[in-house]
Amino acid sequence: AQTVTQSQPEMSVQEAETVTLSCTYDTSESDYYLFWYKQPPSRQMILVIRQEAYKQQNATENRFSVNFQKAAKSFSLKISDSQLGDAAMYFCAYRSGDRSQGNLIFGKGTKLSVKP
């Protein structure tokens, strides 16, 4: 069974600085997808970024980028120029490439605080 581990329950960053959130996963599959979701106090789950395992290039979305290390099974999220609105819970998630397994497997989350 696949597992996702986020080893940092809480992180803090100064506004305008850069922060990296860690995520590791365990799988025997070669085809899969990885995601970062943001959950603000409203509890809405918001997709931040997505990475296909077959792509060697790291995904980027504006101030958000990932460091995908397939061999190490590591998938970290870097937030540049942090803003107060980035404060939220961040969840790393895994999805199998098997078309019959569409559900997401989540880590326990990292609570990010942004200091003004």
Added chain:
Amino acid sequence: NAGVTQTPKFQVLKTGQSMTLQCAQDMNHNSMYWYRQDPGMGLRLIYYSASEGTTDKGEVPNGYNVSRLNKREFSLRLESAAPSQTSVYFCASNRQVGWTQETQYFGPGTRLLVL
């Protein structure tokens, strides 16, 4: 385009009562999911429906039943609520195109308190 909607937003139940959580999506997605989120935990899969007319158990199905009423709607039923079912429930959906599962979108959640 409302995306994924859930009702109710908040509910208080007494132990032993029953209720149904409703979920609907207007994105023509074929796959739908129910997750629960407990404090200090990520979301865990309760049940899912890969297509209209099919449902399958996830990681934590005990105490729940589901119905995929049509392509748009996927309901979650608690027949006899227990305090351990106090949680936030999320419905999600995505489209499968050929061999590819597209990005999953979530509803706003239903907060359930069982006394």
